[in-house]
Amino acid sequence: MSHAAQAPARIVIVGGGHAGMNAARSLRTTLRSDEATVTVIDPRSYMTYQPFLAEAAAGSVEPRHVVVPLREVLPGCEVLSGEAAGVRPDERKVSVEVADGHTRQIGYDVLVLAPGSWSKTMPVPGLAEHAVGFKTLGEAIYLRNHVLSRLDAAASTLDPKLREKLLTFVFVGGGYAGVEALAELADMAGAASDYYGTIGRDDMRWVLVEAAGRIMPEVSEGLGTYTLNLLRDVGFETHLNTTVESIEDGYVKLSDGTGFDADTVVWTAGVAPHPMLADTGLPLDGKGRVRCTPELRVEGQDAVFAAGDCAAVPDLSRAPTEICAPSAQHASRQAELLSKNVAALLRGGRLRRYKHAYAGSVASLGLYRGVAEIYGVKLKGKLAWALHRGYHLATMPTAHRRVRIAFDWLLSLPFRRQIVALGELHQPRREFDRASAGSRKD
Ligand SMILES: Cc1cc2nc3c(=O)[nH]c(=O)nc-3n(C[C@H](O)[C@H](O)[C@H](O)COP(=O)(O)OP(=O)(O)OC[C@H]3O[C@@H](n4cnc5c(N)ncnc54)[C@H](O)[C@@H]3O)c2cc1C
Numbered sequence: 001m002s003h004a005a006q007a008p009a010r011i012v013i014v015g016g017g018h019a020g021m022n023a024a025r026s027l028r029t030t031l032r033s034d035e036a037t038v039t040v041i042d043p044r045s046y047m048t049y050q051p052f053l054a055e056a057a058a059g060s061v062e063p064r065h066v067v068v069p070l071r072e073v074l075p076g077c078e079v080l081s082g083e084a085a086g087v088r089p090d091e092r093k094v095s096v097e098v099a100d101g102h103t104r105q106i107g108y109d110v111l112v113l114a115p116g117s118w119s120k121t122m123p124v125p126g127l128a129e130h131a132v133g134f135k136t137l138g139e140a141i142y143l144r145n146h147v148l149s150r151l152d153a154a155a156s157t158l159d160p161k162l163r164e165k166l167l168t169f170v171f172v173g174g175g176y177a178g179v180e181a182l183a184e185l186a187d188m189a190g191a192a193s194d195y196y197g198t199i200g201r202d203d204m205r206w207v208l209v210e211a212a213g214r215i216m217p218e219v220s221e222g223l224g225t226y227t228l229n230l231l232r233d234v235g236f237e238t239h240l241n242t243t244v245e246s247i248e249d250g251y252v253k254l255s256d257g258t259g260f261d262a263d264t265v266v267w268t269a270g271v272a273p274h275p276m277l278a279d280t281g282l283p284l285d286g287k288g289r290v291r292c293t294p295e296l297r298v299e300g301q302d303a304v305f306a307a308g309d310c311a312a313v314p315d316l317s318r319a320p321t322e323i324c325a326p327s328a329q330h331a332s333r334q335a336e337l338l339s340k341n342v343a344a345l346l347r348g349g350r351l352r353r354y355k356h357a358y359a360g361s362v363a364s365l366g367l368y369r370g371v372a373e374i375y376g377v378k379l380k381g382k383l384a385w386a387l388h389r390g391y392h393l394a395t396m397p398t399a400h401r402r403v404r405i406a407f408d409w410l411l412s413l414p415f416r417r418q419i420v421a422l423g424e425l426h427q428p429r430r431e432f433d434r435a436s437a438g439s440r441k442d
Pocket of ligand 1: 042
């Protein structure tokens with residue numbers, strides 16, 4: 001496929017997250033505008049830097065600073081607000097439900113699939129009604145307001161059983177997303193409790209439930225055990241080899257026989273590839289990811305590439321039968337190679353294989369506490385926490401966003417973080433509806 005002397009090739013990217021946004025940025029700098037047009041389809045107008053979600057929920061970082069507006073960082077690309085609903089590779093078309101409610105068919109010469117993943121849910125009674133995920137900025141902001149509003153409600157109730165329920169917070173899934181969210185929100189709620197005369201840190205119950213026999217599979221077993229002990233030492237309740245059996249009427253029943261009322265259940269029990277992939281006719285692996293060659297091409301397809309959480313890419317740094325784990329690190333690096341390979345395809349060059357040895361993981365467990373494992377070196381405590389901040393600050397897109405985040409952190413040194421529940425953000429029409437109802441009665 002050489003497009004050098006023809007009309008520009010149409011490159012369509014589904015998803016503007018870690019993989020899609022980085023691929024688009026890199027394609028735009030690699031290919032001239034007379035070689036290719038680049039269209040990015042995403043229902044959100046921004047990329048979410050998920051490793052900072054826990055800090056955004058805890059109020060250490062301003063939520064707007066952890067997202068990257070696509071139109072700001074993708075000059076020269078078309079950004080189409082919509083959700084890809086299906087792909088027909090035989091006709092080279094993507095069907096998109098665009099923001100105005102219509103469905104459009106978008107033709108492509110090269111397609112890049114990067115719609116990421118969804119929260120992996122289970123058929124647990126009451127889950128859909130009572131739990132919330134932790135993958136989006138909306139969920140992070142909601143959780144912050146929700147946790148703080150539980151403190152407000154607990155401080156005002158005269159019912160001791162209700163107070164206990166309001167002050168019980170359950171996190172299901174002990175990967176870094178769940179552990180970071182639990183530790184950061186508990187830290188924030190602990191700081192907030194100083195302002196309530198009637199709620200102490202020990203009045204809150206923070207529970208972590210994990211189906212496996214260990215937490216943090218992203219780090220070595222030793223560091224996972226260290227993290228578990230640290231969580232237990234600071235008072236978190238942990239249940240390993242345990243699943244949630246039901247969450248009916250706010251009563252959480254665990255498989256180890258434990259049961260309690262809880263008003264907050266956060267579901268972070270892993271991710272599943274985006275379900276739209278199932279209807280594409282493209283080859284999928286057992287977990288529902290698109291099967292890719294090491295060149296990041298979808299198997300059996302000349303013009304379809306994939307990267308990030310939705311893609312089953314052989315991990316050549318381990319063994320060809322191993323698949324790259326879903327991580328921001330792989331997604332961004334795959335995006336870089338993918339854009340070079342798409343350029344090579346259009347220019348008639350040679351495609352290269354993806355091989356990246358995972359550098360390691362860093363995680364924050366609340367202010368000044370963290371764990372890290374970098375190229376096999378294990379670190380914990382303040383140093384690991386500083387490394388977490390330093391690493392993610394360095395990989396956050398755009399210089400001005402890095403400066404804003406650094407200032408958020410600096411400002412929290414002389415001033416305490418701002419503790420305020422803005423729950424009304426989730427019901428913006430409530431006050432006006434009440435006013436309108438009142439005026440109808442008059
Ligand atoms: C709380 C949390 C913390 C994490 N911390 C770390 C960490 O410390 N280190 C690390 O390496 N990884 C971390 N991860 C994992 C990492 O964020 C993901 O692996 C990474 O974002 C995957 O990139 P992606 O581009 O595949 O998906 P995403 O970045 O999720 O992007 C997918 C994009 O596709 C869009 N999209 C979805 N559906 C459609 C559709 N139908 N049509 C068009 N667009 C669509 C979405 O709106 C989104 O913008 C964390 C994840 C979470 C949730």
